[in-house]
Amino acid sequence: MMMMMMTQLASTFAGLMFFFATFRQFIPEEFHGHIRRYLNKLLTYLYPYIEITFHEYQEETWYERSNAYAHIERYLSTNSSKFVKRLKANVVKDCKSVVLSMDDYEEVIDEFNGIEVWWSSGKTFSQQRSWFSYNGGGGTERRYYKLTCKRKHRDFVTKVYMQRVLDEGKAIGVRTRQRKLYTNNKSENWEGYQWKMWSHIVFEHPSTFDTFAMDPKKKEEILNDLRMFSRSKDYYKKVGKSWKRGYLLYGPPGTGKSSMIAAMANLLEYDIYDLELASVKDNTELRKLLIDTSSKSIIVIEDIDCLLDLTGQRKEKKEGSEEEEKDLTVKKAKWEKDKDKKGSVVTLSGLLNFVDGLWSTCGSERLIVFTTNYVEKLDPALIRRGRMDMHIELSYCCFEAFKVLAKNYLDVDSHELFATIGQLLEETNMTPADVAENLMPKSDEENVETCLNKLIISLKNAKEEVRLEDTKEEASPKAEEEEGKNSEEN
Numbered sequence: 001m002m003m004m005m006m007t008q009l010a011s012t013f014a015g016l017m018f019f020f021a022t023f024r025q026f027i028p029e030e031f032h033g034h035i036r037r038y039l040n041k042l043l044t045y046l047y048p049y050i051e052i053t054f055h056e057y058q059e060e061t062w063y064e065r066s067n068a069y070a071h072i073e074r075y076l077s078t079n080s081s082k083f084v085k086r087l088k089a090n091v092v093k094d095c096k097s098v099v100l101s102m103d104d105y106e107e108v109i110d111e112f113n114g115i116e117v118w119w120s121s122g123k124t125f126s127q128q129r130s131w132f133s134y135n136g137g138g139g140t141e142r143r144y145y146k147l148t149c150k151r152k153h154r155d156f157v158t159k160v161y162m163q164r165v166l167d168e169g170k171a172i173g174v175r176t177r178q179r180k181l182y183t184n185n186k187s188e189n190w191e192g193y194q195w196k197m198w199s200h201i202v203f204e205h206p207s208t209f210d211t212f213a214m215d216p217k218k219k220e221e222i223l224n225d226l227r228m229f230s231r232s233k234d235y236y237k238k239v240g241k242s243w244k245r246g247y248l249l250y251g252p253p254g255t256g257k258s259s260m261i262a263a264m265a266n267l268l269e270y271d272i273y274d275l276e277l278a279s280v281k282d283n284t285e286l287r288k289l290l291i292d293t294s295s296k297s298i299i300v301i302e303d304i305d306c307l308l309d310l311t312g313q314r315k316e317k318k319e320g321s322e323e324e325e326k327d328l329t330v331k332k333a334k335w336e337k338d339k340d341k342k343g344s345v346v347t348l349s350g351l352l353n354f355v356d357g358l359w360s361t362c363g364s365e366r367l368i369v370f371t372t373n374y375v376e377k378l379d380p381a382l383i384r385r386g387r388m389d390m391h392i393e394l395s396y397c398c399f400e401a402f403k404v405l406a407k408n409y410l411d412v413d414s415h416e417l418f419a420t421i422g423q424l425l426e427e428t429n430m431t432p433a434d435v436a437e438n439l440m441p442k443s444d445e446e447n448v449e450t451c452l453n454k455l456i457i458s459l460k461n462a463k464e465e466v467r468l469e470d471t472k473e474e475a476s477p478k479a480e481e482e483e484g485k486n487s488e489e490n
């Protein structure tokens with residue numbers, strides 16, 4: 001009703017303006033300014049409102065949906081859907097939930113701090129038919145939201161009220177969005193009509209900190225650190241630091257590094273950018289990839305140890321065991337092959353700049369996570385505090401971690417066999433991945449007891465293998481000595 005009245009007033013005024021425009025040649029020039037001024041005064045009297053229109057597509061980049069429009073749409077869908085008669089339904093989150101928004105030509109009144117604003121939705125039609133409209137883009141229909149408020153509230157509405165609408169709409173978007181897992185390892189990154197540095201799939205990993213097996217104290221420490229980070233926007237601003245944090249996850253294969261990244265993303269509701277460095281052409285491309293990441297995300301570089309020779313100036317690092325050295329050589333050979341195939345010339349300094357150079361400050365609320373199996377091999381510059389702020393060791397399964405896995409896989413909190421398992425875990429090293437594999441029932445016949453016994457047998461076998469290895473190693477220097485003596489005698 002209110003909107004109809006306002007429209008009528010507006011058309012009356014438009015009529016007056018039209019009258020003036022038509023007959024202006026019959027009116028002496030010197031009166032034009034006065035007439036305009038009086039007409040404007042009359043407008044304020046007859047129509048004491050202002051209108052602001054938010055178009056769905058931006059004029060300069062006609063294919064790009066306006067963020068403001070999207071935020072307003074979400075805000076109105078949450079705040080107005082109870083009062084609007086006709087609603088549009090959008091299915092999100094993999095068909096699991098429905099988001100309602102105002103249908104075209106609907107109106108709704110919103111109130112904030114005692115001030116009323118009127119929102120209406122509408123659309124215009126463009127005569128031009130573009131390539132874009134044939135390709136399912138914005139098409140010839142252009143939607144908009146129109147905000148109408150009293151002229152005297154203009155400042156409050158444009159500054160305070162609109163900021164609230166945009167902030168709330170943005171927050172709703174974050175809550176209801178489908179999280180994504182991005183990768184740069186793809187030759188075809190065309191998305192509709194735009195070239196994308198990253199391609200993505202929907203991120204739905206079940207790992208959480210509840211199901212993650214590790215020492216509870218350490219887990220609590222990590223959880224506190226992450227929660228603190230996500231709440232510290234103002235703190236980072238105050239101390240003059242960009243709002244990002246680096247985590248280095250290190251430990252043997254199968255100790256949960258990748259699972260922890262997924263748990264972090266699920267906890268903070270962030271997207272993940274899985275950066276494959278071998279596919280990055282050079283430092284410039286690395287920077288472009290960085291610029292193209294969004295806030296509220298985790299940038300992951302797995303197996304960072306493969307990058308040791310990036311500069312060709314690797315310092316002498318501690319020698320690892322024979323097995324570790326062999327594993328590292330295989331991994332590095334694969335990395336070199338990938339790198340050569342894709343012609344990658346990323347350097348260590350390029351990577352250091354990526355982590356904390358000037359460009360890294362674009363965007364905010366971001367975690368950078370490196371993973372490695374061989375922390376002692378890494379260049380100290382890469383993992384110094386400030387770049388990798390928190391170093392997290394993920395190690396072999398301890399008794400506390402086993403209890404979490406037993407709860408996850410068998411739904412038991414205690415059992416008489418737990419004591420034996422606790423003892424064996426102290427005596428031998430087994431990764432959480434291996435413990436989990438033993439605990440998982442493989443048929444209907446396998447119950448809690450059979451699974452726990454399976455684990456006990458595996459642990460005993462692992463212990464025996466280590467004992468045999470040790471005996472062999474002890475025996476071999478003696479044999480060498482004997483051999484040496486014999487050759488001297490001969």
Ligand SMILES: Nc1ncnc2c1ncn2[C@@H]1O[C@H](COP(=O)(O)OP(=O)(O)OP(=O)(O)O)[C@@H](O)[C@H]1O
Pocket residue numbers: 211212213214251252253254255256257258259260373432433434436
């Ligand atoms: N700490 C853990 N808590 C719960 N499950 C775990 C844990 N560690 C490993 N797992 C299980 O083992 C599987 C392999 O773990 P994950 O891939 O996270 O290991 P990783 O440390 O990333 O290994 P890699 O160094 O080879 O990449 C996971 O899918 C998960 O089911």
Ligand SMILES: [Mg+2]
Pocket residue numbers: 257258259302
């Ligand atoms: Mg992994």
